[in-house]
Amino acid sequence: MLFGAISGFLASFLLTIDKIKILKDAKFNPSCNINEVLNCKSVMLSKQAEVFGFPNSLIGIGAFAIFIAVAIALLGKVDFPRWFVDVVIGASTAGKIYAPLDGKRSVSSMTITTEDGSAGSRGKVTDFLPEIIERFNIEVVYSCGPMGMLKAVNEITEKYQIVHQCAVEESMACGIGVCMTCVIPLRGADGIIRMSRSCIEGPVVDGSSVIWSEPRTIPEGTLGAS
Ligand code: FES
Secondary structure (H helix, E strand, O other): OHHHHHHHHHHHHHHHHHHHHHHHOOOOOOOOOOOOOOOHHHHHOOHHHHOOOOOHHHHHHHHHHHHHHHHHHHHOOOOOOOOOOEEEEEEOOHHHOOOHHHHHHHOOEEEEEEOOOOOOEEOOHHHHHHHHHHHOOOOEEEEEOOHHHHHHHHHHHHHHOOEEEEEOOOOOOOOOOOOOOOEEEEEOOOOOEEEEEHHHHOOEEEHHHEOOOOOOOOOOOOOOEO
């Protein structure tokens, strides 16, 4: 992020200098003019290059300066407000990573992992989650995926004592609370374990309330269903 922000800042800065030189001397040839086809001077003089009545590159200077500041702050482990979202997405292989570029545009950072190493870092999301929690000072983890992965994520969030909201992946036949195929053991606020319908109680539940050791059995002491 820091490298990209510095590159963007320098590019905006040089474009602004070139624009000033063109305004002083109409014959000035900016450094980005390569030939008659790859010619940035005509673009710099177009209306689109001054959407708000001044060179767009000035916006770039301001925006990239902010990104540089944020990147440096992240390196310094500054505690940012909760609207910063960092995503870890993993799959067995690169072809199974869903829309990584679209996702990357929507979040503060994205870490990709694949078990075969064909994209991002080799390994599972849970191999990298602890480092991300520490680096970005994460307070809440939202997870979805296979139950085994959710269980592993919950072990990590318990270790760091942070909130874990997970979308449980149980078979659902009716989806409206009638068939009871989707029950999982959940510990309520009263401390009692109940077989709860994930289609009604969830599917997003507090990870700390799930009895992960026995997800598809009825744990001892369970009191009825909800
Ligand atoms: S899917 Fe039927 S009760 Fe949940």
